[in-house]
Amino acid sequence: MRFQTILILIIFTSIISCKKVDDSKVLYLGHTLPQTHPVHKGMLEFQKVLEKKSKGTLKVKIFPDGQLGSERELLELLQIGSVAATKVSAATLSNFVPEYHIFGIPYLFRNKEHQFDVLEGEIGKSILEKGSKFWLRGLCYYDAGNRSFYTSNKAIRTPDDLKGLKIRVMNNQMAINMVNSMGGSATPLSYGELYTAIQQGVVDGAENNPPSFVSSNHYEISKYYTLDEHSSVPDVLLIGTKYWDKLSVEERAWVQEAADYSAQAQKEFWSESVNESMKVIKDWGVEIITPNKLLFAEKSKSVVEEFIIEYPKLAPIVNKIKNNSYE
Numbered sequence: 671m672r673f674q675t676i677l678i679l680i681i682f683t684s685i686i687s688c689k690k691v692d693d694s695k696v697l698y699l700g701h702t703l704p705q706t707h708p709v710h711k712g713m714l715e716f717q718k719v720l721e722k723k724s725k726g727t728l729k730v731k732i733f734p735d736g737q738l739g740s741e742r743e744l745l746e747l748l749q750i751g752s753v754a755a756t757k758v759s760a761a762t763l764s765n766f767v768p769e770y771h772i773f774g775i776p777y778l779f780r781n782k783e784h785q786f787d788v789l790e791g792e793i794g795k796s797i798l799e800k801g802s803k804f805w806l807r808g809l810c811y812y813d814a815g816n817r818s819f820y821t822s823n824k825a826i827r828t829p830d831d832l833k834g835l836k837i838r839v840m841n842n843q844m845a846i847n848m849v850n851s852m853g854g855s856a857t858p859l860s861y862g863e864l865y866t867a868i869q870q871g872v873v874d875g876a877e878n879n880p881p882s883f884v885s886s887n888h889y890e891i892s893k894y895y896t897l898d899e900h901s902s903v904p905d906v907l908l909i910g911t912k913y914w915d916k917l918s919v920e921e922r923a924w925v926q927e928a929a930d931y932s933a934q935a936q937k938e939f940w941s942e943s944v945n946e947s948m949k950v951i952k953d954w955g956v957e958i959i960t961p962n963k964l965l966f967a968e969k970s971k972s973v974v975e976e977f978i979i980e981y982p983k984l985a986p987i988v989n990k991i992k993n994n995s996y997e
Contacts, residue, residue, distance in 0.1 A: 695921075697730045697913065699755040700738035700747070708881070708943045709757055709812050709905055710734050712936025716907070720928035728921060749805040751912030757812065760903050761842050767801045772984055774844040775974055776900045777967040778991060785902050786811075786937075788991050798906070805911045809929035812907060813940040815879030816899035820888065820956075822868050822875060826896040827961055829853055829969040838864055838876035847976060848900060849877075852969045861886075868892065880947035881940075889951050896959040898966045907932070 697720070703709050710732070717730035738744060744756040745766055764770035772778070779785035788794055789811040798808025819826050819837065826832055832854035839845040841858040849856035857873050867873045869891050876888065877900070883889055907929055914922065951958065978985045 695728050697728060697754040698733065699730055700733040700744050700753050701757040702736040702741055703734060705734050708936055708939035711939045712812055712932045715935040716928050716932035719931045720924055723924040723928060724921065728924060745806060748908060748910035751910055754913040755909045757905050757907050759814065760906055761840060763906055766804050766806060768981065769797045769800045769984065771844065771981060772987060773903050774842065774901060775977060775988065776848045776970040779902050789904060793987060793990060801908065802911055807909050807911050807914050809907045809909055809926060810933040812905040812933060812936045814903060814905045815881065815940065815944060817877045817879055817901045818898050819877045819896045820875050820883060820892040821894045822892050824874065825894040825957065825959060827959055828965050835874040838867065838873045844973060847973045848970050851972050852966060865891065880951065881943045884947040884950050889954050889956050892956060894957050894959060895951060896961055898961050898963055900966055900970065
């Protein structure tokens with residue numbers, strides 16, 4: 671971790687441990703996204719509502735743009751109590767809390783309504799609580815959209831079109847298995863290197879949601895965007911138990927209520943961002959393809975089977991979600 675980050679966090683830790691003159695408790699919230707992102711806008715709602723409910727006794731200080739480190743670093747900082755809260759992808763969180771692996775299963779959800787019925791219902795709340803034994807208490811889920819393929823020179827209309835194509839994926843085993851199961855060649859690569867990699871032909875394409883496709887400027891060097899929507903991995907707003915345990919029952923209720931409110935607001939921000947992004951993609955001239963998703967889902971069934979073998983204790987949860995018996 672960078673020396674500058676460590677120095678900043680030492681200062682923050684000392685501030686948090688001291689009693690403020692006005693008796694307020696400052697909640698330091700770090701994340702890696704830009705201030706224009708719909709998730710950051712959701713956090714601003716969290717900040718506003720919490721400070722209002724607590725009448726200013728609980729204040730929120732937000733540090734965006736990765737100022738305090740990467741998602742993994744932020745999770746580790748929550749665990750030791752140097753930072754109070756963060757937002758990370760469920761994919762990153764799965765390296766700490768196994769239950770979050772479930773959300774990476776391709777075509778787990780039928781549609782957005784089904785997804786949030788699960789996330790905001792019994793199963794979703796249960797998984798949020800699972801992180802407490804790892805000092806990472808989940809507060810709510812934020813919409814991170816649906817990931818789809820985009821390519822520079824060859825259109826993907828069916829899974830067969832993926833054959834021979836190098837597709838950049840996150841360094842996540844399920845994402846790698848999914849692309850390989852469909853016939854592509856999964857290529858883990860740093861996100862920051864991806865624009866140049868596509869431009870130079872190191873990879874043939876990648877996969878992501880519309881706002882990320884646009885904010886990264888990858889639409890400038892990609893001719894095709896295939897809306898197969900193979901995965902819907904949510905973001906998670908977390909609070910460290912070291913901070914949570916210092917709060918009173920009333921203060922915890924305020925934090926949870928503010929988080930729940932922000933989650934609903936963030937969904938609206940996300941929807942607006944998707945609509946704006948799709949307009950940019952169309953105006954640029956990228957061909958938008960709407961394929962038969964069932965073909966892609968069929969090809970990726972082996973990924974689910976492999977997951978059940980590796981995590982047999984999580985199989986009942988997967989089956990409940992798939993069978994719609996999650997209430």
